[in-house]
Amino acid sequence: MEPWLDVIAVLLILANLRLLGTSRLSVCIQTVAAQALLLGAVPLLMHADELSARLIAIAAVYTVIKAIVLPWLLRRAARELGGTREVEPFIGLTLSLLVGMGLFGVSLFLAGPLKRAGQGHSGLLIPVALFTIMVGLLVIISRKKAITQVVGYLVMENGIYVFGVAFAVQEPLLVEMGVLLDVLAAVFVMGLTIYHISREFDHIDTDRLSTLKD
Amino acid sequence: MSLYVAGLIVLLVGGAAALVAGRRPLANTLGALTAVAGGLLTLVSSAATLAGGAGAQWDLMRPWAMPGGSLHLGMDELSAFFAICISLISVLAAIYGRTYLADQQGRRHLGASWLFYNVLLASMLGVVASRNALLFLVAWELMSLSSFLLVMFDDKQPGVVSAGWTYLVAAHLGTAFLLVLFLLLGSSGSLEFSDLAAGPNLAGVCFVLALIGFGTKAGLVPLHVWLPEAHPAAPSHVSAVMSGVMIKTGIYGLLRILMLLGTPAIWWGYVLIGLGAISGVLGVLFALAQHDLKRLLAYHSVENIGIIVLGLGLGVLGAATNQPAMAVLGFAGGLLHVFNHAIFKSLLFLGAGSVAHAAGTRDLESLGGLLKRMPTTGATFLIGSAAIAGLPPLNGFVSELLIYLGAFGSAAARAGVTVYGAVAVILALGLIGGLALACFAKAFGIVFLGEPRTAAAAGAHESPAAMRWPMVVLAGLCIAIGLGCPLVAEALRPTVYAVAGALGLSVESDSPANEGMALVRRVLPYISLVAGALLVMIGGAGLLRWRLLRGRAVEPGLTWDCGYAAPTPRMQYTASSFADPILKVFRRLIRQQRQVHPPEGLLPAEASLHTHAQDPFTEGGYRPAFLAVMWLSGQVRRLQGGRNQVYVLYIALALLVLLVWKLGL
């Protein structure tokens, strides 16, 4: 199954780059959903020989929440908000891509020592995890809209998940569910907030969300 | 011992009771009464300690549920001396204060005011009695806080809030140095005074820390800037306590630390002399430039602290170079001046309070002719003025004489390089003396003599008896100490010996340190003698004058104004004009804003001279520094620009930096 992991890793990288390269909000959400779908598959692939009901259950719940529920929420929020459907980056898309490539390099560099320390299944999973986290941060930092920041946050979460999977951090159910619920709730609350923002502000533009400052 | 503790308890309980009484007139009486009662108890107790020798000293230790702390009080010669000063002045000021505040009864929350006053007293008495560093610091800050709260009593007046702020900040920042000081001294783990000791090579650091920390409280230049703000802002009986004794706790602290540090280094003496000289000269110069009576007095506190520190510096210099006579004279002079200054400065502040109370203003240029209207206040103020100017036969002269003697003795002995320190002391004292004389000639002359310059001054009335008596007592003390100086010096001897002994000088009865004391014993009777003779001669001359004028025509008339027959009060010389020539000589040292409109032309129109003296340390040092910090922080605030994206970037950067730095990834 190892080769499949590499394929998934590459797909994840491509998803990240697509995220950075697109100018459309809907594409962003779509990409995150796709990423989550891929992630759901990773633990199954990694432990294909010792599949347990619990593992499958977790993977299923995860996939449902992150690939279906949350994107649906986001899409709804985006629709409610109206406004432009562009992501409105602070830095140009090309530059975003270039920075993304740079970040990938950094990830590879950082992953070196980590890999030595950890026990790698796929040479690519750890750098991909780091890369995904960084891209998530990059999206939060470099995009104007509040909703893209939620997207960035989700991407970051995805990266952390990849990391957990890569090191086979197999947590007891309670924590795992707790984590998932927290993420769900977080996004839900964020979505709610954005909904309020849309009512309070003319259109969702975090430019307007900078009246509180020193 | 039990009297002292009882006094503290009376003060605290009384203060609390006054607080409960709140706005009722009872609060005023209750607060003053307990302040007097508590002060008398501690006065008696500490006087007994000082008089009773080593046997009367006490030490009281109780556990305190506080890590590092203990309720450890003690009374030795030094503590007792300062406790006497504090109690005496506080009692008199409390008597004065009750009447001073009487017209606020029912309108203001006097209970709180008396609570703060009593806490101030208790904390000052606690400061001098504390034998545990933590307890000392708590008492120290309580003292600052309570006096700050008293300063804020008239917070509706313009400028008081900023004065209070300046004071609070100065007090607090000064304390920071003390924290470090005591922690360095207590690095062995215990914060009991008996266990405090400077680590190797740290004595100098400790001295500097003590100098800054305690110097701030004492008002040494350039740490004095709070003093001329805060003291005038407080009610006058509080100013008397603050200026008279509270700033002396700084001197106490400095002495206490010097005693803990043992044999001093030579440079400490030079530093003290240098700071003392600067404080003394600049203090009196700034005072001369003031037009606000209480502000003027406040600057004089800076000056007198300078004189005291000159004495201490001489003492430290003597201790460091083993010149016991000089050391003993320096310490004796400094300590006696602590006592003397407490007396005449509180007298002057009480007098200024009466003036402000009666005339409604403290502006010199609006006063005048008050001696006729307030005879007792005027006479006592005159005595205080002469005393603070160091004139015989009053007490101020005696303490300055002792310092002079130490310095002259060193010069006469031509004892190495320290002679130049001694010469500096003499020069500084001489200059201070001359300037103080000028300043008090101005203060007394403009306020009490001549004709009233405003209707308010013309309508002034003498204060009630309860305000006059404390002043009379203090003025009497000025004279009594001047005449009875040998007795006073004898009473002071244990304290001086304790200090000198702790600083590494041998004070056995046949040791050289006694030269100093022997000199004091030899000289002071002469001072009494000449002072007595002076009084007799004044009486004689008065008698002569009376004899000559008897039966002759003595007529009232107008002041002879060189043919100009109708002088008006506005034609009198003003305080600004009086001080102007001297200030011009020293114009480089003080920043005075002058607005001169000289008379012009053949028929000159209105001409005027307005001077406004700002403290150059405030204007040239602290304010620009504050503004620079403000500006800088204003620049840095852009970092908090309101954008989430940037904020997340900070997090990412922090993460990156830490990871790269710590793990070398």
Add this chain to the structure above:
Amino acid sequence: MATAVSILHVVLALVLAPLLLGVINRVKAKFAGRRGQPLLQAYYDIAKLLRKGAVYSRTTTWVFRLGPIVSLAAVVASLLLLPLGAVVAVVAFPGDLLLWVYLLGLMRFVTVLAALDTGSAFEGMGASREVQFSLLAEPALLLGLVALAAWSGGLSLSQLTGTHSTGWLTGTAGAITLLVSASWLAVLLTENARIPVDDPNTHLELTMIHEVMVLDHGGVDLGLIQYAAAVKLWVFAALLAGVLLPVRTAWPLVNLAGGVAGVLAVAMGVGVIESTMARLRLLRVPQMLVAAAVLAALAVVLVLR
């Protein structure tokens, strides 16, 4: 014997003090080619004033009346502390020099207050100048005392001027004596309101200092003031003469005679100065006093080196 001579000095000083004014005036008259007033004119003036009644301004208070009395008492007290060359003072003890300085300060203080008590701008102005100049004279006086104290090793005025042998203007001792004397001459001229600092002969110029301060005094008060001023002149002259004087014999009476002669000589010297110099502009006076202080400081450095 020595005590009797000391007392005799005080008596002589009290008697002869007004004579000094006569001497000065005579010298000035001689320089000007006039006959001049009688030598005893000051005595006549004082006597006449003491016979008069008094007019007091309604503005004044008891401070005004106290001024002349206290200043007379203070200056006489300072006389008690004053040696004349080898003639020790009546009261001599370590540190008496400071009491001496501060007694003169007391005299100044009461005079200034009495002046301010009149409420007149003239007197206020005089008072202001008085404190300014005497303040600046103080360092010169004190530094001179330091130099002599360090040289003689004594803390009493009598030791400073009396017991040590100055070696009459030779060597280090001479240099010190000369420097201190020059410095103190300036102090003398300032403190006693002489030319070039002040002009004792006019009242109404705005440049005046001492005379304008006592403008409102009259009769007995003025008499006391003038007498006190004369004694003050004697005090300073005696100090100066004591330092400069070569007479150091074993016979006290000779010393006294020499001393009195020295005082008269100083008075003549003052007369010469007043005749040959013009009054300085007021702004120049501080410079002169600072220069005097520098001379005294030089003496100090010379001793302590």
Add this chain to the structure above:
Amino acid sequence: MIAALVLVPTLAALVSFALRRPWAARAVLLAAAIAHTGLTAWACVVGPAPSMEGWLALDATGLVFLSLISVLFLACAVYTVGYLRHQVSQMADTQEGFLFSHGRQATFVGCLLLFLAAMTLVTVAGHLGLIWVAIEATTLASAPLIYFHRHHRSLEATWKYLLICSVGIAVAMLGNFFLAVAAARGDSAQVHTSHLTLSSLLNSAGQLDKTWLKAAFILLLVGYGTKMGLAPMHTWLPDAHSEAPSVVSALLSGALLNCALLAILRVHSVLVAAGEGAFSSQLLVILGLTSLAVAAVFMVGQMDFKRMLAYSSVEHMGILALGVGIGGAAGYGAMLHAVNHSMAKGMLFLLAGNVLAACRTKHSPQITGLVSLLPVTGPLWLVGFLAIAGSPPFGTFMSEFMILRGALDSGRGWVAAFYLVALGVIFVAMGRVVLAMTYGRAGAATPSESEAVSVAIALSAEAPTAPKRIREQLWSIASPLALAACVLMLGLWQPPPLQNLLRAAAQAVGVRP
């Protein structure tokens, strides 16, 4: 027993959500707060045993934080009752004058109780994963609280709070993974997360992989540090504190930040046990100093008094991190300081609420003479300033003194100097604002031109235009008074049992007192 501590407020919250009547919600709030305090007191006495295989465990450190949370919450609950009683349906904004409404009172109370439950869970959790969940839960429970005033600024603050804290929390989760990896190294190929209970981590600390452990600490420090308000991750804090209702600010500052600190302390204790105490201490000291510096800079010239208090929280979190990092006497000092800061800051925010209600502005230059205007709040405002600034006779002085002592004893002269300079600058800056507000002629709030304001003022029965003495409600001053008394007591007398508890707490986080 331990579970009850969490369950009681949770159930109360659920009840509250269901309630229709505001007064009932308030009653539930008060009852739950009292019950929680009672349970906590009981826990202090009994010292409950760990349950659920060490997932829930209450050690001395946890007990300290639990107690302070509980006490502060009780104080805030009392205050909240008074606060909600006087809510009107429409309020005028203090800055821009528009009208806004509030969230439902029952929801507000419910969220408060959930918030309490989450914070309690942090203190009783003995498993790092559970701590993470609990901390994330605090974020979610408190977000609606910040958005209680329904207007755009509070919304913006809520949004920033949510996003920044979520990012931080995500980083912390990564840190937890790292820790799990570090714990699994020596063991087997499979990482098993029961390793993440504190007890097992501490027991097997010696076998943890050092590199992963260090990386984990950095991630957790930055992650939880975001929540705790350590600079430069503190950026959400001033916004949230200034826009939230004052009682929420009090809880955020006094309780929530401490929870995050507790999480960091847990990890720190693991590092100390693993022999890497120097590493984590150094980082704590550095972040502590950074926070102090940032707080000092931003407090200079700060005009918004609630923001000023928020930056003061940054400062004190810095002091706490510093104290823990320095160790020794400072460790005890830090524990004491956590208590002191909670009390003092809680009091100050509650008072700020009173001031805001009376003066209707957060712009401090418009406020003067509070002493005359508000006879209790005014003096207490000054007391609070002195207490928070570390002036004797308040407990903060003792704790700051001990931290300084620790710094000097451990030879960190420069750290001590920096600490004192920062404290000095902050004192000066804060003093300027507070004194100007407290004293002088009472001439507060220049009423804005908007008509709405006067309507709102009339509704709230407090007329700032006529600066006369205002009679204050007992509800609104009882809590600040009690908290002030606590801080004062800690400066004059620290009960020996408390000393023992604090000492044990300091020991538990790995600093030897």
